[in-house]
Amino acid sequence: MRTRPILWTAAAAVVVLLLTGAGVAWSLRGGNHPEPPLAASSPPPSPSASPAPPPPSPGADITGPLDLLLIGVDTRVTIPDWQPHSDAIMLLHVEPGLRSGYLYSLPRDLRVDVPGFGRHKLTEAMSNGAKVPGTDKPDTTKGYELLARTISAYTGIKKFDAGAVLTFGGLSKLTDALGGVTLTIDRKVTSIHKRPDGTNRTLVPGGGDYTGPQATYLPGTRTLVGWQAIDYARQRYGLPNGDYDRQRHQRQLVRALLARATGAGLATDPAQLQQVITALGDSVLLSGDRTPLEYAYALRDLTPEALTLVDLPGRSVFSNGGYIGEQLDPEARAFLKAVAADRPAPYLAQHPKLINK
Numbered sequence: 001m002r003t004r005p006i007l008w009t010a011a012a013a014v015v016v017l018l019l020t021g022a023g024v025a026w027s028l029r030g031g032n033h034p035e036p037p038l039a040a041s042s043p044p045p046s047p048s049a050s051p052a053p054p055p056p057s058p059g060a061d062i063t064g065p066l067d068l069l070l071i072g073v074d075t076r077v078t079i080p081d082w083q084p085h086s087d088a089i090m091l092l093h094v095e096p097g098l099r100s101g102y103l104y105s106l107p108r109d110l111r112v113d114v115p116g117f118g119r120h121k122l123t124e125a126m127s128n129g130a131k132v133p134g135t136d137k138p139d140t141t142k143g144y145e146l147l148a149r150t151i152s153a154y155t156g157i158k159k160f161d162a163g164a165v166l167t168f169g170g171l172s173k174l175t176d177a178l179g180g181v182t183l184t185i186d187r188k189v190t191s192i193h194k195r196p197d198g199t200n201r202t203l204v205p206g207g208g209d210y211t212g213p214q215a216t217y218l219p220g221t222r223t224l225v226g227w228q229a230i231d232y233a234r235q236r237y238g239l240p241n242g243d244y245d246r247q248r249h250q251r252q253l254v255r256a257l258l259a260r261a262t263g264a265g266l267a268t269d270p271a272q273l274q275q276v277i278t279a280l281g282d283s284v285l286l287s288g289d290r291t292p293l294e295y296a297y298a299l300r301d302l303t304p305e306a307l308t309l310v311d312l313p314g315r316s317v318f319s320n321g322g323y324i325g326e327q328l329d330p331e332a333r334a335f336l337k338a339v340a341a342d343r344p345a346p347y348l349a350q351h352p353k354l355i356n357k
Helices: 006-017 123-130 140-155 168-177 226-234 243-263 270-280 292-298 330-340 344-350
Strands: 066-074 085-094 101-105 111-114 118-121 162-167 181-185 220-224 284-288 307-310 314-319 322-328
Touching: 066 140, 066 168, 085 123, 085 140, 085 243, 101 243, 101 330, 111 123, 111 140, 111 322, 118 123, 123 140, 140 162, 140 330, 162 168, 168 226, 181 226, 181 243, 220 226, 226 243, 243 307, 307 344, 322 330, 330 344
Parallel strands: 066 162, 101 307
Antiparallel strands: 066 085, 085 101, 111 118, 162 284, 181 220, 314 322
């Protein structure tokens, strides 16, 4: 999956995945940058000459608005011919000035028109796009491209300025590299995937269910290690609103990771940033027109507190008595139109129930 040198890629992950520039902004701020020596033939500067102003920092011309796309992928690498599915789909709209943003999710089972494939669940855009004729090895880059085109057509957002695809394992590594993450758990969540010690529960022969003790996450403010944080954010069964509750928990995790990265001092500690870079390895794929360091500088003032988490309500769709996916309510569709028009704030002022409290 790696398409850039490791430093480039992992730094971009911190920028795009955590939806902030704090992680790598240290390399663009003042600091000690020695001036290059003068050429031997250059005359000494005149005492009356004014020093040349420093060049603008890369990314200083990025003023917004920006739309970023964050995808969490279930790769099922142990299953032959398994194509990657986008199990977590989050979008961030950053307002002009780049000091405030809106983080929202689309249901993985949302019924949409996938270019070239007809009407499917949104998660299938990734898997369909990743298929490579003549091989069972998926092309995640192509999968992301088709998914981004699909979301663009559905939402009306003309383009995404940057995006990231990260596996569940990559998210877990990132969380551990940051020393865990502190979450305020809003309701009891019981895992169908993990035992209390973090090992996988046993799949029932024939599939469909698991057996064995279950990890449980109780309400309250708790610090979770990587596998716990990802396991908590994956669960939907047993929750009152199913996948819509899971989406909310995933957004909470992203904001909590943002807060952790800021509190860990990554903005001023290159050594700790390198630990994050090493932990991520090849687990992330990035896309964008500008370099990650440019986005890092542009987003240096976007804080966790400046992120508004937004719920997009929807309901299940059935055909001939069978479940075929989800569709968003009119209020949620109207929010997407407001984002595309760069007017989410006035819309949310009129529809405050969409804001996560």
